[in-house]
Amino acid sequence: MSAVIETERLTKYYGKARGIIDVGMAVNEGEIFGFIGPNGAGKSTTIRTLLSLIHKTSGEARIFGMDCEKDKVKILSEVGYLPGEVFYYDNMRAIDLLKYSASFYRKDCMPRIKELAELLQLDLLKKIEDMSLGNKKKVGIVQGLLHSPKLIILDEPTSGLDPLMQRTFFDLIRKENEQGATVLFSSHILSEVQRICDRVAIIKEGRIISTQKIADLRQSAYKRVSLTLKEPAGDFRLSGATDITVDGSHINFIYGGDCNALLGAISQLPLINVDITEPELEEIFLHYYVE
Amino acid sequence: MNVYLFELRRIWKSAVSWSAILLALLIVLMAVVYPMYYSARAEVEAALAGFPPQFAAAFVGVSLDRIFSYGGFYAFGYLYLSLLGAIMAAVLGLDLFAREKRAKCTDFLMTKPMRRIHLFAAKALAGLTALILTNALFLLVSFLLYRAQEQGTLQPGRAVLASGALFFTQLVIFAVSACIAAYAKKIRSTSGGAMAIGFGGFILTALHSILEEDALRYIAPYKYFDVSLAFSEGRFETPYVVTAAAVTISLLFLSAVKYCTSDVHAV
Numbered sequence: 001m002s003a004v005i006e007t008e009r010l011t012k013y014y015g016k017a018r019g020i021i022d023v024g025m026a027v028n029e030g031e032i033f034g035f036i037g038p039n040g041a042g043k044s045t046t047i048r049t050l051l052s053l054i055h056k057t058s059g060e061a062r063i064f065g066m067d068c069e070k071d072k073v074k075i076l077s078e079v080g081y082l083p084g085e086v087f088y089y090d091n092m093r094a095i096d097l098l099k100y101s102a103s104f105y106r107k108d109c110m111p112r113i114k115e116l117a118e119l120l121q122l123d124l125l126k127k128i129e130d131m132s133l134g135n136k137k138k139v140g141i142v143q144g145l146l147h148s149p150k151l152i153i154l155d156e157p158t159s160g161l162d163p164l165m166q167r168t169f170f171d172l173i174r175k176e177n178e179q180g181a182t183v184l185f186s187s188h189i190l191s192e193v194q195r196i197c198d199r200v201a202i203i204k205e206g207r208i209i210s211t212q213k214i215a216d217l218r219q220s221a222y223k224r225v226s227l228t229l230k231e232p233a234g235d236f237r238l239s240g241a242t243d244i245t246v247d248g249s250h251i252n253f254i255y256g257g258d259c260n261a262l263l264g265a266i267s268q269l270p271l272i273n274v275d276i277t278e279p280e281l282e283e284i285f286l287h288y289y290v291e
Numbered sequence: 292m293n294v295y296l297f298e299l300r301r302i303w304k305s306a307v308s309w310s311a312i313l314l315a316l317l318i319v320l321m322a323v324v325y326p327m328y329y330s331a332r333a334e335v336e337a338a339l340a341g342f343p344p345q346f347a348a349a350f351v352g353v354s355l356d357r358i359f360s361y362g363g364f365y366a367f368g369y370l371y372l373s374l375l376g377a378i379m380a381a382v383l384g385l386d387l388f389a390r391e392k393r394a395k396c397t398d399f400l401m402t403k404p405m406r407r408i409h410l411f412a413a414k415a416l417a418g419l420t421a422l423i424l425t426n427a428l429f430l431l432v433s434f435l436l437y438r439a440q441e442q443g444t445l446q447p448g449r450a451v452l453a454s455g456a457l458f459f460t461q462l463v464i465f466a467v468s469a470c471i472a473a474y475a476k477k478i479r480s481t482s483g484g485a486m487a488i489g490f491g492g493f494i495l496t497a498l499h500s501i502l503e504e505d506a507l508r509y510i511a512p513y514k515y516f517d518v519s520l521a522f523s524e525g526r527f528e529t530p531y532v533v534t535a536a537a538v539t540i541s542l543l544f545l546s547a548v549k550y551c552t553s554d555v556h557a558v
Binding site: 014044048051052053054055072073074075076077079081083084085087088089090100101103104105143 | 293297301395403406558
């Protein structure tokens with residue numbers, strides 16, 4: 001399987017400030033590749049370097065085997081990009097913006113524009129500045145996919161979309177993927193990435209600290225557990241639990257391991273309430289990667 | 292071509308409005324005010340005849356013909372025409388080259404399959420087209436007014452050259468504004484920025500007139516092309532023409548370098 005995106009020791013400094021350091025990753029053709037990390041970790045810097053929006057300090061970045069800077073035009077003709085926040089020109093209707101966007105590609109994009117607009121329930125005749133954040137995002141989605149790109153780069157794409165539209169969006173991306181598009185999906189929301197991706201790279205403080213299959217990540221999934229007891233809790237210990245804090249009748253900890261063992265252990269306690277939630281990425285980094 | 296056409300569509304309203312303002316000022320000055328001014332010549336001559344010869348010479352300077360000539364009056368009005376023309380050029384330059392920065396949509400344009408230098412060239416060409424069309428119209432109206440109002444011998448070549456001064460001045464200001472758009476982190480208001488550039492040029496020009504320091508003329512953009520000399524001798528002064536060309540070319544070059552090489556940060 002050939003790599004659609006390859007980076008080797010890709011580094012970007014903003015003056016003396018760290019952007020990304022020695023980022024190395026390979027996104028294979030036809031896969032949905034997740035890219036997660038907390039805000040400021042370097043996700044957008046990596047993506048913007050790939051798109052030649054910013055210039056690398058050192059290292060290599062290739063898409064479709066071509067250099068991201070030298071062969072930018074050829075590469076971008078086959079890339080669709082959706083940023084986290086979308087902004088467009090003032091005083092333009094969605095259809096005019098999309099027609100302008102389509103004019104950069106040597107194909108008739110109108111049928112695709114209409115198809116996507118219908119799917120996303122987007123009013124093409126409305127002025128973009130009069131649209132809600134979610135509808136502006138829909139314009140961004142159509143704009144990124146109207147030329148049926150071979151590579152779709154999504155940078156925090158779901159912000160501003162309601163849950164129903166998020167589902168439609170994920171279905172759309174899956175469909176594009178089934179039709180052959182490779183997807184790079186950047187997010188700081190672990191569950192989003194788990195929902196759609198095949199593999200994931202985790203970036204922290206500018207460096208890729210792990211690349212693994214989603215299936216493996218699920219196996220080592222961590223949960224934040226909060227218990228409220230009927231009486232003050234005494235000493236609490238459980239194999240697989242870390243970062244345990246006991247405050248009166250409240251117990252909080254991060255749990256990584258067999259869920260049955262967890263449920264078995266807590267069922268022995270005089271419980272009033274149980275919360276088992278997904279920990280923040282920061283917590284995963286803290287308790288899994290650092291330790 | 293798509294970017295060129297898009298940019299032309301975005302600037303045409305502003306270009307048409309400014310052209311109308313320029314033409315209105317030209318017509319008012321040369322078709323309404325100048326005939327009134329010229330008709331007062333006999334009265335001025337009569338008044339001067341009553342003055343002692345030395346005083347009259349000092350008051351009038353070289354010749355009454357020059358003061359009351361079409362070219363002389365055009366030169367007087369040109370300062371205001373060039374100010375308006377400069378503001379128009381600055382509006383176009385800032386609008387074209389800071390459009391994405393202002394709308395925060397630089398990502399949109401820069402992730403399209405087109406080299407940045409081609410984007411820059413398309414925008415520059417759109418601005419140039421607007422300036423050429425405006426000046427073609429200005430030249431035509433100006434020439435017709437000259438033919439209608441000139442009292443002496445017609446010298447069409449000189450009139451055309453003098454009218455061309457506006458275009459050359461606009462090119463200089465267009466380059467200045469393109470450079471400001473490329474290097475400024477934020478452009479909040481196109482019209483505010485354009486007024487600042489236009490009046491900045493006016494102040495530099497006034498500074499030269501007040502201090503009468505020759506060196507200052509090199510930074511007085513509305514004095515690079517002396518329309519009075521164009522009417523009287525059919526030429527502009529080479530050192531200032533060279534300065535204008537150098538300023539225009541270097542600023543456009545610097546703008547292109549910045550536009551093509553700068554990092555586009557997330558907003």
